[in-house]
Amino acid sequence: MKEKDNRPVYLNLLAIDLPIIGISSILHRVSGFALFLIFIIAVWMLDRSLSSEEEFLNLLEDLNSLVLLKVIFYLFLVGIVYHSLIGVKKIISDFFGIGEDLRSGSFISWIYNVISLLVSILLFIKFFI
Amino acid sequence: MNSTIPTEELRSITLSVYRFDPGKDKKAYMQDIEIEVPVNKDLMVLDALVLAKKQETSLSFRRSCGEGVCGSDGMNINGKNGLACVTPLSEAIKGEKLVVKPMPGLPVVRDLIVDMKQFFDQLEKVKPYLITKDEAPEQERKQSPEEREKLDGLYECILCGCCSTACPSFWWNPDKFLGPAALLQSWRFIADSRDQATEERLDDLDDAFSLYRCHGIMNCVSVCPKGLNPTEAISNIRKKLINRKK
Ligand code: SF4
Ligand code: SF4
Ligand code: FES
Secondary structure, three states: OOOOOOOOEOOOOOOOOOOHHHHHHHHHHHHHHHHHHHHHHHHHHHHHHHHOHHHHHHHHHHHHHOHHHHHHHHHHHHHHHHHHHHHHHHHHHHHHOOOOOHHHHHHHHHHHHHHHHHHHHHHHHHHHO | OOOOOOOOOEEEEEEEEEEOOOOOOOOOEEEEEEEEEEOOOOOEHHHHHHHHHHHOOOOOOOOOOOOOOOOOOEEEEOOEEEEHHHOEHHHHOEOOEEEEEOOOOOEEEEOOEEOOHHHHHHHHHOOOOOOOOOOOOOOOOOOOHHHHHOOOOOOOOOOOOOOHHHOHHHHHOOOOOOOHHHHHHHHHHHOOOOOOOHHHHHHHHOOOOOOOOOOOOOHHHHHOOOOOOHHHHHHHHHHHHHHHHO
16 A cells, blocks of 8 residues: 555645635634634623622723723624624525625625624724724 | 748746655645746646646646646646636736646645545545436437526536635535535436436435535635536525425
């Protein structure tokens, strides 16, 4: 038997073209995973905010003063926006077959990405400026 | 009479090719080869490789028909999978450099030649041939023009492998996810009015990996040199699978 396992496999993700739909799909996964992680913190925040009025006000205070908490909260919202928009696109194309050719699919992906970006910028302005 | 033969104007470009010789090299590396190409005539990437091979005779790649029919020269050209013989240099080249690598995700046998076994193993699983249960008729199995039309965009596949090796789902699970090329062929026979094994074919696809690993990324569609749409075929099968459960 010839040795087979020392054969190289070419796979350089950064050098291989990935059209917009692929990029969206990967970001969709990344945002999904990030949401899952941040969700734990969000549940903690919810728990705190519901425990008493005082805690609720404390949390608000923290949100305004602790930058890190603010950043996390911001990422949470951006993640939700992105994940749900691209998610809706996937559902639409799965169920209704819209955006199944390359041109319309890319077009829709662009639109959703631009919308997400705009919303993220708006949120950023609202949060930090 | 003045009969000077016009000399071709040439310019030089750099071809950067992926090299690996299993007898010599422990690791693959990129080699730059300078070649001269005509200024006012477009070549195909395959022509450029042939020119490079004149200098570097050990450079290996597969090719046969030279016109996009046999499907043997699929490779990764400046980041995008395609057939070297039908990809014009002018389209592929960025600046003065052309980067040519083997199709991603498959073991490299030598230079640009990959081992397509995984690809064909997956094709075999979808039984890419007509399955019939009735007795064969005297003459042929008839099909109306409308029924025949359903196979357009499916039968043209030349099994070059460009699509499956551009598919992230296939990179991660080349043994479990069938990949766009095999799924396109699966649909080609499910959609064929003469085929009588639709249910069995669907049964075979009804698991978490074979088909459902497709995330509709459409890398396959964007690279297919024949302009086919495996994503659409996959979603047609998916619809059949879902409707069958109702
Ligand atoms: S579908 Fe297109 S890219 Fe895929 S194997 Fe067939 S011809 Fe090649
Ligand atoms: S659409 Fe499906 S089969 Fe085509 S590249 Fe994407 S994941 Fe692969
Ligand atoms: S050499 Fe036959 S397809 Fe390119």
